Amino acid sequence: MKKVMTGHKAVAEAMRQIEPDVVAVYPITPQSEIAEYYAQYVADGIVHTELVPVESEHSAMSACVGAAAAGARVMTATASQGLALMIEILYIAASMRLPIVMALANRALSGPINIHCDHSDAYLARDSGAVQIFAESAQEAYDYMIMAQKLAEHKEVRLPVIVNLDGFTLTHSAQVVEPLEDAQVKEFVGEYEPIYPLLDVDNPSTWGPFAMPDYYFELKRAQQAAMEAVPEVFLSVQEEYAKLSGRPYKGLFEPYKLEDAERVLVVMGSTAGTAKVAVDELRAKGEKVGLLKVWLWRPFPREEIASALEGAKVVAVLDRAFSFGNMGALYLDITSALMHRERRPIVVNYIYGLGGRDTSTEQLIQVLQEIKDAQPGEGLRYLGLRE
């Protein structure tokens, strides 16, 4: 049944339906309502979850690590500075192959302090070893929270999974969301089967040992293998979920009017919605434009994205965060994926939307038009910036 709800509520509902054993969470704008909704479910006794109302995000991720290693199904949520405080332990969670699912209500990193959306927090976790998925809408945030659980726990994967949803734009705006039935979600995620749980006291295991130069490298290589296993599992989870929900999840990214497109936008998150309108308006005028919306950002689907973009003339990659001192991180992902292709579009890079700066349909139409004259090897362009 379709309902009107905020992104917060959609994420919290997905969490309630999954009903993890442990939720360790610390409130931060714009994530707080997720923690508040979940605390209410616990207070009302409608979930068996142990809520660990920690004193910091560092402890949130630490408690998640302890609980996940113990053998529990574990979730959390954070944003911005909260992720920054967690980051030390997020790396450890990934190295321990712990399937912790986290909603990240994307918010600009300080400083200056700012509570609004950009992707600098997600970029901070880029190399952490966590899988990262971007949602365009509250519906996608809901759906991917459920799919993330299954992806994270797959025995070939067993990694933390971050579901990114744009702060305020998605977390606080009311949208139409069609949730599944509780029983459908329970059946989809299934019983969690932990590996070497700490609570199996008859078969004691040592978690988080000390590795010297003689072993560290091989252990990290094994972690990379887990990341490499993600795309295939992601696709199979999507397929199963698409059947269940009737929603068209198919692919590591969403192509929008891409097949014959000469000029293409690449974006992550809620801006994809605006970009679709921009594409539609120009298509109505007969212009061959399209959009590639990234769903799975880490691991980065290099070959699939390169194949989807190689036929275009010009690609505009929109990065919603700086990678200071270089081009944007998404631009680097895409250009490096394309570099060994025979056919290579010109790729330009826009930095946009920092600290919650709004991006309009008109601006994206302008991007799609002005990139006609783009030259190879340009430096950064800025969208919506007062120079």
Next chain:
Amino acid sequence: MPSIKVLAKREEERVRFTGGHSLCAGCAEPMIVRTVLNAIEEPVVVANATGCLEVATTRYPTTVWNVPWIHSAFENAAATIAGVEAAYKALRKIGKMEKRIRFVAFAGDGGTYDIGLQSLSGALERGHDFLYVVLNNEAYMNTGVQRSSATPRWASATTSPVGKAIPGKPQDRKDLTEIAAAHHVAYVAQASVSHLIDLANKVERAMKYEGPKVINVLSTCPLGWRVPWDKSVEIAKLAVETCYWPLYEVEQGRYRITYKPRKKLPIEEWLKPQGRFRHLFKSEKGKELIAELQTAVDRHWEELLMKERCTQEG
């Protein structure tokens, strides 16, 4: 209370902490860890902060731990064990966990007094059912004897060295035991490697309670304190006999000193055998500083006696 016989029998029967680790000769930590684990009857899960104990016992692919054990980072042993305990509670609620399991965290003074204080305070306030054991060797020994907030005043450490202008660490140590007690948890105690039966008794009393428990154990580091490796128990005993490190407990708010020296020894007896205080014995100024340390020890001891009088019944 567990007798030596009981402890020895448990050590033989179940060997929770095996040999083969690479802790230094004379290090107090294995004695403390074995005593704590043997004093607990039920199965345990252990969380360990980064530090000597962790690096010396789990060099991949080996482990000395014959109980489930987890290390995550330096400052989060309390939050980590809190997560393990929360998982246990949740799984019990849905009938996936039958056994009674107890939870123990081991962390050094650096991982507790300094970088892990917030994590510990949070876990104490939330009331998780666990025992937190501080292996207090009064500095960052694992990384080369840097000062911590447990390092005693005027001790020499590599980041508070003795110099021409400053004779060692100028600040007083923090009173972690009292900070833990201020959380009004069921059981908080101070113990020492020199009094292992006292430690075992404290662990057993602590484990009667559901909820957080903290035991701060003085743990000799021969390397950092600059004492002979075969004197680590003897030296720790002098800390107790001088009342520099009183053995006491706060059980449900009631203070009890578990060992009162018949004759309190002067602080010099504790300071003198240790290389880290040697400079204090080489100058007139040093003598003054020792006298100040004596005054501080006396004041704290009197305070403790008063707390005991005020909180005991009858």
